[in-house]
Amino acid sequence: xxxxxCRTCFCELDKKSRRxxxxxxxxxxxxxxxxxxxxxxxxxGLSKYVCSHCYSxxxxxxxxxxxxxxxxxxxxxxxxxxxxxxxxxxKSIQTTCTSNSDASVTNDINVQxxxxxxxxxxxxxxxxxxxxxxxxxxxxxxxxxxxxCIKLFTPSKIKVLFNTGKQIKSRTxxxxxxxxxxxxxxxxxxKRSIAKFAYNSLLKDELIMCVIHDIKxxxxxxxxxxxxxxxxxxxxxxxxxxxxxxxxxxxxxxxxVFYKSLSNTVKGSHEVAVIAAIITRNNNMHMSALHHxxxxxxxxxxxxxxxxxxxxxxGLSVSSSAAAKKKVDLAEYQNEHINxxxxxxxxxxxxxxxxxxxxxxxxxxNFDISKCPSNMSKEKQRKSLHxxxxxxxxxxxxxxxxxxxxxxxxxx
Numbered sequence: 001x002x003x004x005x006c007r008t009c010f011c012e013l014d015k016k017s018r019r020x021x022x023x024x025x026x027x028x029x030x031x032x033x034x035x036x037x038x039x040x041x042x043x044x045g046l047s048k049y050v051c052s053h054c055y056s057x058x059x060x061x062x063x064x065x066x067x068x069x070x071x072x073x074x075x076x077x078x079x080x081x082x083x084x085x086x087x088x089x090x091k092s093i094q095t096t097c098t099s100n101s102d103a104s105v106t107n108d109i110n111v112q113x114x115x116x117x118x119x120x121x122x123x124x125x126x127x128x129x130x131x132x133x134x135x136x137x138x139x140x141x142x143x144x145x146x147x148x149c150i151k152l153f154t155p156s157k158i159k160v161l162f163n164t165g166k167q168i169k170s171r172t173x174x175x176x177x178x179x180x181x182x183x184x185x186x187x188x189x190x191k192r193s194i195a196k197f198a199y200n201s202l203l204k205d206e207l208i209m210c211v212i213h214d215i216k217x218x219x220x221x222x223x224x225x226x227x228x229x230x231x232x233x234x235x236x237x238x239x240x241x242x243x244x245x246x247x248x249x250x251x252x253x254x255x256x257v258f259y260k261s262l263s264n265t266v267k268g269s270h271e272v273a274v275i276a277a278i279i280t281r282n283n284n285m286h287m288s289a290l291h292h293x294x295x296x297x298x299x300x301x302x303x304x305x306x307x308x309x310x311x312x313x314x315g316l317s318v319s320s321s322a323a324a325k326k327k328v329d330l331a332e333y334q335n336e337h338i339n340x341x342x343x344x345x346x347x348x349x350x351x352x353x354x355x356x357x358x359x360x361x362x363x364x365x366n367f368d369i370s371k372c373p374s375n376m377s378k379e380k381q382r383k384s385l386h387x388x389x390x391x392x393x394x395x396x397x398x399x400x401x402x403x404x405x406x407x408x409x410x411x412x
Contacts, residue, residue, distance in 0.1 A: 006051040008035060018049040028058035030249060031065070038228060039250060043237065158182055177201035211257070218255030222276075223284040227254045231277055231287040234326075236333035239293055244273045247290075251276045278315050288318055295323035296330070364390045 004013055007021060020026060022042055032050070033039055035058070042048065050058070158173040160182070173179055181197045199207060222229060229250050230238065248269055252259045255276075262272045277290040295317040298308050305320040312319050318326075367387040373380040 004049075005047045006049065006054055007032075007040070007047045008050060008054045010047075011051055013049055013051055017052045019052065019055045021048055021050060028055070028062050031058045031061040033249065033253065034061075039230070039246065039253075042241075175202060178203075211261075214257045215255075215261060218258040219280065219283055222251060222255045222258070223280055223287060229254075229280075229287065231280060231289045234286075234289045234292050236326075236330050239289060239296075239326075239330070240333075242289060242293060244270050247273045247277070282315060291316065291318045292323070292326050295320075296327065299323050299327060362390055362392050364388065 005011065006013055006018075021029070021032065021040060040046065158179050159170050160173060161168055161170045163169075173182060177197065178201055181194065181201060184194045184197050221227060225232075227250065230242065230246050248259075251262075251273070258276070259272070262275055266272050266275060274290070277287065280287040281291055294311065295308055298311065298317060308317060308320040308323055311317040317323070366389070369385045371383040371385070373382070376382070
């Protein structure tokens with residue numbers, strides 16, 4: 001019953017409204033892997049079909065992935081242009097506000113001076129009197145903020161202020177290469193140039209160690225049992241149906257940093273898959289599917305045990321004894337496959353009573369004509385015409401009745 005249900009929504013399917021997952025025409029395999037969270041296999045006991053409704057959703061996901069790759073740069077350019085325009089408007093508004101506030105303050109002071117001239121003169125007494133403060137309208141007094149002292153800064157030094165939560169601390173940057181990094185960040189340079197400055201600074205060794213740590217982490221994720229990588233299963237069924245595309249997808253899914261480092265240094269997708277298989281086999285001996293395949297190819301081509309052991313030392317194949325055992329298993333698997341397909345069908349035909357059926361044969365022939373005009377133009381071109389004729393003939397004389405007496409009786 002599992003084969004008649006959808007893999008994603010578990011609805012019942014008809015023959016017309018289902019799509020096979022493991023066919024070559026299934027173009028949304030990557031989106032299906034992202035939805036399921038794992039790589040499906042034919043022998044996992046689950047459904048091999050997807051309904052038309054889920055298939056349309058997977059097609060929509062593939063279109064979204066395509067738009068994300070192609071339209072991301074356009075959206076970034078549009079974002080930067082909007083930010084620039086809004087910043088320009090903000091600067092213009094700030095300049096106008098500051099000029100208006102200064103003008104209002106000067107006007108208030110002038111009014112106060114005019115009023116003091118007209119007012120009655122105040123005789124100072126021994127007791128001090130309170131002085132009335134003028135109100136400046138809507139202008140608010142700025143809050144007291146701690147401003148950095150400009151005298152402490154020099155052109156040859158860079159000082160960084162940071163907040164620890166309780167107080168503000170500062171540190172001076174003395175290294176020239178780190179100064180370049182800070183200047184590049186403050187001036188808004190592109191990320192690539194900032195990364196170059198950081199890589200050429202004292203942080204180079206630490207950055208390399210961070211990348212190596214991420215690559216090791218990706219390899220451990222790929223080698224773990226949770227990923228269920230195709231290199232881990234060295235069964236006869238999986239070896240006969242091994243695909244490099246599936247291996248590349250699993251490496252890209254579970255080890256993205258490792259995949260980028262290989263794809264940027266090695267040309268060709270198959271080369272990337274082979275190098276990934278060699279490295280994973282070095283970390284875990286169970287990741288040996290590709291090594292078994294290479295050993296069988298060497299054995300089939302006539303390589304000796306010494307040659308296979310040499311490839312084993314190079315990390316490209318398994319040992320000669322493991323190759324011999326796997327060869328016996330593959331031969332048994334092939335015999336079982338032949339018995340289950342060809343021989344069983346032959347027995348069914350023999351036991352179903354097909355001896356009385358009349359045999360027939362199909363004869364075909366073709367007829368070809370080529371037209372070559374003397375004056376060629378757009379309308380008059382060379383043409384080649386082909387006709388095919390297939391004729392089915394039923395045999396009237398069968399081997400069981402081919403006797404001289406019976407033929408003579410039939411002739412009379």
